Amino acid sequence: MTAHTTLHKAPAAPGASGAPARTPRRRPASPARRSGWTPWLYLLPALVLLGGLLVYPIYQLGLISFLEYTQAQVSGGEPTTFQGFGNYATLFGDSQFWQVLLATVLFATACVLATLFVGCALAVLLTRIRALPRLALMMAALGAWATPAITGSTVWVFLFDPDFGPVNRVLGLGDFSWTYGRYSAFALVLLEVLWCSFPFVMVTVYAGIRAIPTEVLEAASLDGASQWRIWRSVMAPMLRPILIVVTIQSVIWDFKVFTQIYVMTNGGGIAGQNLVLNVYAYQKAFASSQYSLGSAIGVVMLVILLAVTLVYLRLVRRQGEEL
């Protein structure tokens, strides 16, 4: 999330020519930037961990997706055979896959739009109120942010429970079951996702608005601009870098929702009606031991998110920022 912030020039390297005259005798050359192997030494633990637990598994994921890999191969009963694009053909030929992909994209889009709208609106609201109500809203939001996804999910399911939940009682819905219908179940999960992810957007955007010079907003206000106009024509353009970051981060989080769907719809809903790609891959691999199909789904996800990342990098680069 802070990605954009740190994209500026690194300090110019003073190099060995820096202060040779003042260098004490014990150090013949200024050690400051004559790096040699030192940076790599510092990077070593991080690179080893990332290589072993991120890069290598990605390679393995790709590999398994091209193999025949089920319980028989896992237990060593049958040799693994190369399938080529066979798994992908199976996957793409399965109408359920396309249905899940579509559901994932639509669900993630809805979550992102809702999160961004609520987060930005509340951030603007925060700038217009006094310290006490602001603190109340901040604390409530931090509480929602801090709540683990799994406990958040269980609490929301309980709130909407047809028998014992307060929501149905207040709304007079009787014993309407939210998790029974496909759309009401997705709506319920969306509410939970919104609840736990808007605080990040709100806090970040609020911090960004605070950084806008007061005179700019005052001038707009004196010119008679409405609140909406101020947001659209003054704040939003000035907040563009922050908005890009929170949007991308939301896309990535919401595209990968797992816990909420798994817990709230009990593993993907009735007959898999609430599956999203992540849960689908998990069910294929660990529930029905079709590891290669699960891996192929993982590769699809990886490719989609990589595309999002490339768009992000281009947007950042276009702003002329440097790494």
Place this chain on the structure above:
Amino acid sequence: MSTRALLRVRRPGRLAAEAAALVVAAAVAFPLYWMVLSAFKPAGEIQSTEARPWTLAPSLDSFRRVFEQQDFGRYFLNSLLVAGTVVIASALIAFLAATAVTRFRFKFRTTLLIMFLVAQMVPVEALTIPLFFLMRDFGQLNTLGSLILPHLAFSLPFAIWMLRGFVKAVPEALEEAAYIDGASRTRFLWQILFPLVFPGLVATSVFSFISTWNDFLFAKSFIISDTSQSTLPMALLVFFKPDENDWGGIMAASTVMTIPVLVFFVLVQRRLVSGLGGAVKD
């Protein structure tokens, strides 16, 4: 402070805004309130179709059930151990790496930075399958190590990005001065740079703590037969029963699981907001 002057102009507007903010705050806090409330309700009140937003007879029965039945203390310690190890190790390793990419110039530096950025986008959930086989091959299934190692690795790219700004903020002159005074590079690193970057490390650790503490997928996939190595999310699931969910137990377990994160958040809250804010202002 930014908009205060212009807010004085429209007073009724501000009151409406404040009322709206309080309503939203109450709505956002309500699920947490309901969770704690339900955890303290006696069994009869929870299984009542007339759910009330208060209780006149708070009881600790649900908590007692949680701590007695499920080996819960053990799960709690496991979770704490995993999250604690990840937070500390990730902070140290990310600190070293962030120092390398900000205070040195070397070949492939930019490439590495882009890689760290891209690594943040990788859906780690998709890697559950290969990681499962990796852990199996190294005999790590059913150990806490199978949870610590992946979380440690996945927390690094973000932590490195976040720490860069903090490391960079330490003036060059300070480093020069330290060397002139005869400090070794190691000494500068740990006795001067580390304490200065520490607030940044705290802000970063929030994120690694939360992602590790909240983990559900790895805990479910890698700890398959040895429940003595389970973490809290698994303990929570035990209370879901096919016929009748034990809501009191679920809410009490959820409360116990949420409290450490809330405490952690409150402790670092100021640093977190100013860390984000400071980063944004750059």
